[in-house]
Amino acid sequence: MKTVRVTIDPAVPATLSGGRIDPARVDGTTEADLARQAAADAAAALQDAAKFARRVRKRLGLSQAEFSERIDVPVETIRNWEQGKRSPTGAAKALLKVLDKAPEAALTALH
Template sequence: MKTVRVTIDPTAPATLAYGRIDPVRVDATSEADIARQAAADDVDAMQDAAKFARRVRKRLGLSQLEFSERIDVPLETIRLWEQGKRAPTGAAKALLKVLDKAPEAGLAALH
């Protein structure tokens, strides 16, 4: 890999790179556009959480009912996670991460 050294003079704005943005497009972005994109990002994050919860459960080979009983979470909560209507938070999120990385240890610790 080739290393390239670049000297930047902060006192000369012309030498500063603009980066990967289009300044005209950024300046033309309204608050409504930003709010719309934030809402879309939230929906994407919820879907990612839903896919993650479903993947962990399926990797364990458990039904939603069996999974809810094993991790002591209401069945309705599992369903809401997997439908993307709610996302696991706090301890539940940490538990899903443990079950994803070390399922045997995680399940053993629960019982």
């Protein structure tokens, strides 16, 4: 790979790179556009958490009721996680990660 050195002088605007953005698009972005994108990102994050919670439970071969009993969490909470209505946080998120990586040890420690 070839290395290219570029000297940038802030006093000379011609040496400043435009970057990898479309300035017209950035200038045309409204606060409503930003809020809409933030909402879409939040919804996608909830769906990712829902898929993760469902995948962990299914890898263990447990129903929602069995899973809730094993990890001592109400079955409604499991349903909310898997439907994307709520996202596991704190200790619940850590427990799901441990169940994903070392399920036998985690389940043994829980009982």
